[in-house]
Amino acid sequence: MCAIMSKLKNKFYASTGTLVGRENNFDYNVIIENAKDIKSDGIEFMMLRVWYDKLDEIAKALADAGVYTPVMHFDKDIGVMLAEGDPKTNEKALALFSENARMAKMIGAGKAVFHLWGGQKSDGAVDGAIELLPQMKEICEAAGTELLIENIPCVYNDPLSVWEKIYSRIPDMGFIFDTRFGKFHEQYMDIFASPVWKNVKHMHASSFNGAKNEWGLIRPILQPGEGKVDFDHIISNMPHYEGSVTLESPVIAEDGSVDIATVNRSLDFLRERFEKYRPDEKPV
Numbered sequence: 568m569c570a571i572m573s574k575l576k577n578k579f580y581a582s583t584g585t586l587v588g589r590e591n592n593f594d595y596n597v598i599i600e601n602a603k604d605i606k607s608d609g610i611e612f613m614m615l616r617v618w619y620d621k622l623d624e625i626a627k628a629l630a631d632a633g634v635y636t637p638v639m640h641f642d643k644d645i646g647v648m649l650a651e652g653d654p655k656t657n658e659k660a661l662a663l664f665s666e667n668a669r670m671a672k673m674i675g676a677g678k679a680v681f682h683l684w685g686g687q688k689s690d691g692a693v694d695g696a697i698e699l700l701p702q703m704k705e706i707c708e709a710a711g712t713e714l715l716i717e718n719i720p721c722v723y724n725d726p727l728s729v730w731e732k733i734y735s736r737i738p739d740m741g742f743i744f745d746t747r748f749g750k751f752h753e754q755y756m757d758i759f760a761s762p763v764w765k766n767v768k769h770m771h772a773s774s775f776n777g778a779k780n781e782w783g784l785i786r787p788i789l790q791p792g793e794g795k796v797d798f799d800h801i802i803s804n805m806p807h808y809e810g811s812v813t814l815e816s817p818v819i820a821e822d823g824s825v826d827i828a829t830v831n832r833s834l835d836f837l838r839e840r841f842e843k844y845r846p847d848e849k850p851v
Contacts, residue, residue, distance in 0.1 A: 575841055578608040579834050580638060580813040582771075586830075591823030593617050595625050599632040606831045611813040612674055613640040614667055622666065626673035638769060638813060639676035639712065641667040646682030646719070649699070652692030657699065664703055668710040678769055678811070679712040680743050682719050683729075689722035693729055700737060715743040715769055718758065720785065725752050727761060734763045745771040745815075747788065750796045753779040759806050767808065772798070772837055773815040790816045790833045798837070803844040812837055 583598050591597050593615055602610055618625060629636060641664065648660035671679050683697070684690040700714075707714040716733060718726035726748060733740050744767050749755030758764060774794035777784030791798050791814070814833050818826040 575838070575845065576809045577841055577845070578637070578811040579838055580609045580611045580811060581605050581607045581830055581834065582611045582613050582640065582813050582815045584611075584613040584640070584815060585817050586819065586825045587613075587615070588817065588819045590819045590821055591825075595621075595628065597823075597825065599628060599634060601825055601827055602632065602634045604827045604831075606834055607814075608811075609635040609637045611638040611640055611680070612636045612670075612676065614642045614670060616642060616644050619663075619666060622670045622673070626670065629674055636674045636676050638678045638680060638811065639667070639671040639674060640680040641671075641682075643682050643685060646684050646696075647686035647688075649696040650684050650686050650688040650690070650692055652688075652695050657695070661699065661702070661706075665706055668706045668712065671707070671712040672710040676712050678741075678743075679707050679714050680769065680771075681714055681716055683716050683733075684721070685719060689720070690724050690729060691722065693721075693724070694732075697729075697733055697736065700733065700740065704737070704740070713741050713768065715741040717743045717771070718745055718748050718752075720748055720751055720782075725754060727752075727754050727758050727763070730758075730763045731761060734766065740766060741768045742766050743769040743771065745773075746791075746796050746798070746801055747771070747773045747775050747785075747815075749801070751775070751777065751779065751781075751785060755801055756804065759804060764806055768810045770808075770810065770812045771815045772812055772833075774798075788816050790829065791836050792833070798840055799844070802840045805845075808845070812841075 684693045774789040774796035776794045818829045
């Protein structure tokens with residue numbers, strides 16, 4: 568990562584999901600080869616299902632290369648498993664969750680982004696998943712990382728109502744706000760007005776070209792400044808926020824190459840808007 572001179576308390580990261588994908592065979596070396604050229608304060612490590620048999624290898628490689636990973640995005644498939652609402656599947660999901668927490672500890676990630684639901688069954692069994700949260704929270708605390716629940720899209724409810732249900736049961740639970748999903752449900756202003764906002768510790772930044780609940784256009788994931796997510800409106804209306812922000816928009820070409828210049832432009836875009844609209848977040 569390049570050193571960044573900023574007047575903001577907020578830290579800006581880039582997700583490994585912007586760099587690694589099917590096009591480059593999910594090769595973790597792409598992270599190591601490109602991290603030094605990214606103008607960020609750190610890297611958010613996104614766990615992929617194909618990496619479970621090489622966690623120690625990847626953690627060592629990241630450490631040897633000096634890649635700073637303050638945030639880890641746990642495997643999204645765990646939320647898909649929890650959505651089944653099946654006790655045996657939940658046991659398997661918790662085992663994978665523990666492996667993710669072990670990885671977070673190895674790479675020094677102080678924040679753990681987690682999808683509590685997902686897949687075609689989405690939030691249909693979310694009440695059962697919420698019952699498991701105290702156990703998952705303890706697992707993360709033992710690993711030295713803070714569990715944060717993301718506002719991912721819902722089919723049966725909406726992300727804020729699920730967040731508020733969690734908050735009513737676990738008042739110190741942390742959350743992570745995704746701009747694309749906030750726009751998808753057209754509820755980011757409601758999120759800003761909710762008491763849960765004070766527990767939002769992290770953000771994901773990306774855009775898309777769809778409208779409310781338009782599932783067919785939730786992808787492709789676009790860069791900030793493109794598509795329908797109005798970052799000027801979001802950032803200017805957001806309550807006080809000193810947490811971190813991760814760019815999640817992919818830059819992988821079909822040949823597997825990555826466009827680091829676009830990553831850096833998008834990071835600059837986000838920093839510029841925080842500088843413009845968030846003077847209260849600047850150190851005194």
